[in-house]
Amino acid sequence: MENLKDVLTDIFGKNGREILSGICSGKNVNQIIQNLSPNVRKKSAQIRELLDKEISQSAVIRLNICLKLIKDFDDSIEHLEKEIFNYAYGNHKQEMEILMSVPGIGELGAATLIAEIGNFKDFASGDKLASWLGLVPNVYQSADKYHNGRITKRGPKGARWILTQIAQAAARTRNSKLKEFFNRKKKSIGHAKAIIALARKIATIIWHLITNDEMYEDETGYVKGEGQRRKIVETEIFSVDERISIISEIFAIVEKKKPDI
Structure with missing residues (x-):
């Protein structure tokens, strides 16, 4: 899989993750390729050549762990962005x-x-x-x-x-x-x-x-298009008991990670 970066701009982008997750889930080459974007499908011959190579079980396990970590990070970023934009638009x-x-x-x-x-x-x-x-x-x-x-x-x-x-x-x-x-x-x-x-x-x-509470105006004729605005959703509110539980879990993890003396 070392040469996948020669075919894709970002191996952990949308198409890269489609290929990697397809490998982990046992999809065949045709199933993986048909789910890629049209621009990447043009490189199907190169992708097919790469995917025809045998991949060890240990490599698939490590790959699967990496994909799960990336998804967890993406989910966390999405959650934080939601809170940031809720606050920005609200205040x-x-x-x-x-x-x-x-x-x-x-x-x-x-x-x-x-x-x-x-x-x-x-x-x-x-x-x-x-x-x-x-x-x-x-x-x-x-x-x-x-x-x-x-x-x-x-x-x-x-x-x-x-x-x-x-x-x-x-x-x-x-x-x-x-x-x-x-x-x-x-x-x-x-x-x-x-x-x-x-x-x-x-x-x-x-x-x-x-x-001065003014909008930007440009006499050259520039008009900014209407960008898609995020939907403001209700922020998740944690009760006192839930906050204590979260803090307790953090302390438990820290204690577990302490080295033996």
Whole structure:
């Protein structure tokens, strides 16, 4: 199975897991291939060649354990995301809608920015916010001249990272002023620095929008499509007894894992 990564971009993606779970459940090659996406089925000859190889019982056992672990992690992430978006829409619905009106910002980006930045009105200006996020350059003096260095990277790494990802997405958005801004900057300072400059610009824009309770508007004709919104479901409430039981189970696991002395 070492060569499966040569056929698939991600062996633990949807198609990869379909193949691996098919092997573990004893499906034949045709059954596995017919459940793959059309693009991957085009590589059926390569996949068939790989699956025709004999796989040891111990390898299948280990593979099955790995797949179960991945599913457990996916289920846990889905549960946490549900709680995060329940809270975000329940307590910051207007901020979520405003942020998601900006090119490049989706639900995850909006929720992350709200969590990392908190109250946008704590900052006197968009430039102050950008400075706090560490998206402004260091300025140093040499003789009588001032020079701009690399960005300061102060402030929360999570917010700076998500803004960089948002800038990458905004730079690819058609018919938007943000893309035009990126393309202008790219010609003079290169791709990497232009992305940081765009992230800084987006930081100042979202500060203005949220503090003024406005939606993003773009005179170039850009209109953001309606993305699918998550359904807000009722949060699971644990009773006092259930919480005590969970904590007791954690302590029992910790005690069991303690080495003998």
